[in-house]
Amino acid sequence: MNYWTELTELFEYKVADALAGRVPRGGRRSLGMLREELLQAPLEPTLLRRLIEADRQYRSYQKDSRPPEVNPRASFSGPSTWAAPATSETDESRAWEELQLLAWHHRTSRLVREQALRWQREPTLAQLRVLFTVTENAERAAATAAQPVAVPPVNDPLMDLHDPEVVQNLAGALSNLLLTELGRARVRTALSAAQSEPFPRHADEDVLASRITAAEREPLGAEAREDLIRALKAEYPMPRDPRERPAIREAARQVAAFLEPLITAAPAPTLGTVPHGSVLYARHPATAMRAPDDGADVLLINLRGGQAARWRGLDMTWQPIGKNWQIQVAGQVALLRPSRDTGDGPQSITLPDTQLRAFVSGDYLMLRLESQAATELGTRASLGRAVSLLLDPGGEYLFLRMARAAAQLLRGAPLDLPSLQGSSARKYREATPDALMAFARKGVESLMVRLTRTDTAQAAQVFRAAADALGVHPVLGRRLHEALHVALRSPETLADPRAGDSFDLPDTGGFLSVLMGDDPLTLQAGTRSVTLRLDYKSELAVVIPGHAPMILQDLLVVRVPDLNVILVRHGQWLAAAAGHDESMDVISPDLLEEALFSPPN
Numbered sequence: 198m199n200y201w202t203e204l205t206e207l208f209e210y211k212v213a214d215a216l217a218g219r220v221p222r223g224g225r226r227s228l229g230m231l232r233e234e235l236l237q238a239p240l241e242p243t244l245l246r247r248l249i250e251a252d253r254q255y256r257s258y259q260k261d262s263r264p265p266e267v268n269p270r271a272s273f274s275g276p277s278t279w280a281a282p283a284t285s286e287t288d289e290s291r292a293w294e295e296l297q298l299l300a301w302h303h304r305t306s307r308l309v310r311e312q313a314l315r316w317q318r319e320p321t322l323a324q325l326r327v328l329f330t331v332t333e334n335a336e337r338a339a340a341t342a343a344q345p346v347a348v349p350p351v352n353d354p355l356m357d358l359h360d361p362e363v364v365q366n367l368a369g370a371l372s373n374l375l376l377t378e379l380g381r382a383r384v385r386t387a388l389s390a391a392q393s394e395p396f397p398r399h400a401d402e403d404v405l406a407s408r409i410t411a412a413e414r415e416p417l418g419a420e421a422r423e424d425l426i427r428a429l430k431a432e433y434p435m436p437r438d439p440r441e442r443p444a445i446r447e448a449a450r451q452v453a454a455f456l457e458p459l460i461t462a463a464p465a466p467t468l469g470t471v472p473h474g475s476v477l478y479a480r481h482p483a484t485a486m487r488a489p490d491d492g493a494d495v496l497l498i499n500l501r502g503g504q505a506a507r508w509r510g511l512d513m514t515w516q517p518i519g520k521n522w523q524i525q526v527a528g529q530v531a532l533l534r535p536s537r538d539t540g541d542g543p544q545s546i547t548l549p550d551t552q553l554r555a556f557v558s559g560d561y562l563m564l565r566l567e568s569q570a571a572t573e574l575g576t577r578a579s580l581g582r583a584v585s586l587l588l589d590p591g592g593e594y595l596f597l598r599m600a601r602a603a604a605q606l607l608r609g610a611p612l613d614l615p616s617l618q619g620s621s622a623r624k625y626r627e628a629t630p631d632a633l634m635a636f637a638r639k640g641v642e643s644l645m646v647r648l649t650r651t652d653t654a655q656a657a658q659v660f661r662a663a664a665d666a667l668g669v670h671p672v673l674g675r676r677l678h679e680a681l682h683v684a685l686r687s688p689e690t691l692a693d694p695r696a697g698d699s700f701d702l703p704d705t706g707g708f709l710s711v712l713m714g715d716d717p718l719t720l721q722a723g724t725r726s727v728t729l730r731l732d733y734k735s736e737l738a739v740v741i742p743g744h745a746p747m748i749l750q751d752l753l754v755v756r757v758p759d760l761n762v763i764l765v766r767h768g769q770w771l772a773a774a775a776g777h778d779e780s781m782d783v784i785s786p787d788l789l790e791e792a793l794f795s796p797p798n
Contacts, residue, residue, distance in 0.1 A: 201235075205244045205251075208235055212255045228255075241339040245379065289480060289499070292561035293471045296497065297464040298376070299556045300565060303543050305459045306372035312455055313368040317358065321351050323448035325358045325367070327391055331452065332371045334387035335380065345387070348395045348445050381460050388453050395445035474735040476561070478502025487736070492751035492766040494566045501560045509566060509751075511548070522562065526553065533557045574767040575688035577752055578708050578774070580641060581763040583684040585754045585776075586677065587637040588761070590626070593619035595669065596677050600640050602663035603677070607647040607656075612666050630747065634754060645685045653682070694770050702762070706776040713737075713769045722775035725760050729771070739764065 211221035211228045221228045232255065235248050316324040326348050334345040349356050357363050374380035412425045471484040478499040479485040489496055489508035496508050500522055505514045515524040522533045524546075531546050535557050543565075546553040556563040587597045598617050605612055625633055648656055657678055664674030694712035702709055702722045711718060717730035725741065729749065732738045737749045747753060755762040763774045 201238055201240055201244060204231065204235060204238075205240070205247055208232065209247065209251045212251045212258075216254060216258055239338060239379070239383075245377070287469065288559060289476065289484065289561070290467050290469045290471050292558040293476070293497070294464065294467045295558040296556050296561060296563040299543070299558070300495070300554075300563060301462065301464055302372065302376050303554065303556075305375055305462075306369070308459065309372055309375075310365060310368040313364050314361065317361065317364050321444070322358045323444055324452055325364065326351075326353075326356070327388075327395075327445065327449045327452050328371065329356070329358070329367055330391050331384060331387040332367060332374065334390065335374050335383040336370070338383045338387070345390065348391055350441070375460065375463070378463075381463060384456070385460065388449065388456065392446055392449035392453065395442050395449070472735050477506060490736075490750050492737075492749065492768075494570075494768045496564045498562045498564070499560060500562055508564070515562075522557065524555070524562075531555070533562065535559065570767045570770055571691055572688065574765055574770055574772055575691050576684075577765040577767070578689040578691065578763070578772050579684040579687065580638075580645075581752050581754060581765050581774075582689075583641045583645075583680040584634070584637050584752070585756075585761055585763050586680045587640060588633065588754055588756055590756070592669070593622035594625045595667065595673065597625060597637060597640070598622065599660070599663050599667055599669075599674060599677055600644060602666055603660050603674075604640065604644055604647070606659045606662060607644070607651060614666065617667060630745075630756075637754075638752065641681065641684065644681055648681060648685055656682075689772075691772055702773055702775040706774055708763075708772045708774045711771045711773070713766075713771050718771070720762075720773055720775075722760055722762055725757065727755065727762055727764075727773075729764075737766065 208228075208231050211223070211231065214221040215225070215228065232252065236252070240248060313325065313328065316322070316328070319325070330346060330348045337345060358367075371384070374384050409426055412422060415422060415425070417425065471479075471481075473483055474486050476484050476497050476499055477486045477489060479502065480499065489506055491509050496506075498506065500515055500517070504516070505512070507513070511527050513524060513526045515522055517523075518532065520535070524531055524533055526546050527548055529546055529548060531544060533544060533555050543554040543556045546555060552567040554565040554567060556565070587594075587600055589596055598619075598621065602612055602617050628636070651659070657675070660674035660678040661671045662674075664671045689708055691708055692710050694710040696712045696714070697718075698714075698716050699719045700709055700711060700721070702720055709720075713729070715731070717728055720727040720729070728740045729737055730740070732746075732748075739747045739749050739753060739755060741755065741757060744757060747755065749764050749766055751766055753764045755764065759777070761776060765772045
C-alpha cells in the first residue's frame with residue numbers, strides 16, 4: 198500500500214470524525230491541509246473517486262454547520278421580482294455538470310475513434326504510435342514508480358496497430374483518460390513529452406560512434422575494417438535512427454492539433470450554478486424552462502418534476518422503476534439507467550426519422566437529437582415560407598382563408614362559405630402574433646399531411662376550387678399550392694453558416710445562414726434592423742424597434758407593415774430571409790397560363 202492510499206484513508210477517517218461531531222485527529226486545520234494536498238495529488242482513479250466522495254461529504258458538512266447569516270434589512274417585506282439562482286452545489290447543479298461532461302465525452306470518444314481509424318491508413322502509423330505512447334504514459338503517470346515509454350519504432354514486433362480492434366481499444370483507453378480533469382492534464386503532459394523527446398538517446402551511442410570513427414582511420418584493408426566495424430556494432434546495441442525524430446515530432450504535432458480543441462471544449466465546472474431557463478420541470482424557478490425549445494438539439498428534464506412532455510413533435514411520457522426510468526417516445530419504450538452505470542456510453546432511442554441519445558444522472562435526463570442539421574433546417578425554411586404566405590394580411594388574410602377552404606375540400610367536407618368570407622378575418626387581425634403564428638403553422642402542417650395522401654393533379658384541382666369559391670384568380674390558389682408543395686417536397690438548400698454579429702439580409706429573398714454565439718446578432722433588412730439576443734430566461738428574443746419582443750424557438754415569421762422576415766433555427770445555426778408581399782391585384786397572363794395548365798413539379 199503506497200502512501201497516497203494511506204493519506205486518502207486518513208482523510209476519510211478525519212471526515213468521518215467531523216461528520217460525527219468530533220474534532221478530527223490533528224485538528225480541523227490539519228484536515229484542511231490534508232484536503233488541499235490530496236486534491237493536487239496524482240491519484241489513481243480508484244483513490245480519486247474515494248477522495249471526491251469524501252470531499253463532497255466534507256463540503257456538505259461545512260455548508261450545514263455554517264452559522265446563519267443575519268439580514269440587516271429583515272424588516273423590509275416587499276415582494277421580490279427576481280429569484281436568484283442557487284449558487285451552492287445542489288443535486289440539480291451536479292446533474293447538470295455531469296450530463297454536460299457525459300455528452301461532451303460521448304462526442305469526443307466518437308471523434309477519437311474515427312480519427313484513429315483514419316490514422317491507421319498511414320504507411321508508417323506515426324500518429325498511432327504517438328497516440329499509443331501518450332495513452333500509455335498518461336496511464337503510467339498514476340503510478341509513482343512507473344517509467345515512461347518511448348515512441349515505438351516502425352513495425353515494432355510488440356505492436357499490432359494494423360489490427361482495427363487494437364486501434365479501437367487504444368482509442369477507448371484514451372477516451373477514458375479524457376473523462377476526468379486529471380486525466381486530461383496527464384494526456385497533455387504526455388503529449389508534450391512525446392513531442393519534445395520522441396525517444397531518448399542510447400547511453401552508449403556516442404561511445405559506439407567514436408569507436409567506429411577510430412576504426413575507419415585504422416591502416417587496415419577494406420575487408421578487415423568492415424569486420425572490425427561489425428564486431429563493434431555487435432558489442433553495442435544499435436541505436437535508433439535519429440532521422441526518425443523529425444517525423445515523430447511532426448506526427449505528435451498533428452495529434453496535438455487534433456486533441457487540443459477537444460480537450461479545450463471540455464465543460465468547465467459550474468460552481469454550483471445552472472443557466473437560466475435550461476431545465477424542464479426544474480426545482481428552482483430561475484432555472485425552470487417555460488416550455489421545451491423545439492429549435493434546440495438538446496433537452497434536459499427533471500424527471501421527478503413531471504410525467505410527460507412534447508418536444509420536436511415527439512410525445513414523451515416516463516415513470517420511475519427503482520433507480521431507473523422507463524420512457525416512452527413516439528411509441529418506443531426504453532429503460533434508462535444512470536449513464537455512469539452502463540459503461541457503454543449513452544443509450545439510444547431509435548425512431549423512424551431520427552435517433553435520440555439519452556444521458557441520465559440521478560433524476561435528470563438529457564436527450565440529444567441526432568439529425569442532419571442542414572437538411573432539417575432547409576425543410577424548416579421551406580415550411581417558414583408557406584407559413585409566411587398564410588400570414589399575409591392582404592385581401593383580408595386571403596391565403597389563410599383559402600387554406601381553410603382547401604382543408605375542408607381535402608377532408609371531403611362541403612365548403613362552409615359563410616365562415617370563409619372576408620368578415621371572418623377580424624379574428625385574425627385581433628389575435629396576438631404568437632397565437633396567429635401557431636394557428637397558421639398548424640394549418641400548413643395539416644395541409645402538408647393531407648397532400649402526402651393526395652395525387653398532385655387532384656390537389657391542384659382542390660386549390661383551384663378553393664380559389665373559385667372565394668372569387669379570386671386561380672393563380673392565387675396555384676401560388677398557395679406551390680408553396681405547400683415546395684415545403685413538402687423541395688426543402689431549401691442552405692449555405693454553410695457564417696460567424697459574425699451583423700449581417701445584411703439578401704434583397705433577393707434568399708436565406709442567409711449564420712452561426713450564432715452568445716453576443717447579440719443584428720440583421721439589417723432594408724431600413725429595418727432585427728436584433729436577436731438571449732433574454733434572462735436564456736430564450737432567444739427577436740427585437741424590432743417599435744414592436745414587442747418575440748421568442749424564436751425553431752420557426753418564427755415576423756411581419757411588420759413594410760416587411761416580413763422568416764427566421765428558422767437549429768441549435769446554433771440560424772437562417773433568415775426577408776421579403777415584401779406582392780400585390781394580389783396584378784397577375785401576369787403568362788403566370789396565369791402557367792398556373793392553369795402546368796401542375797407543380
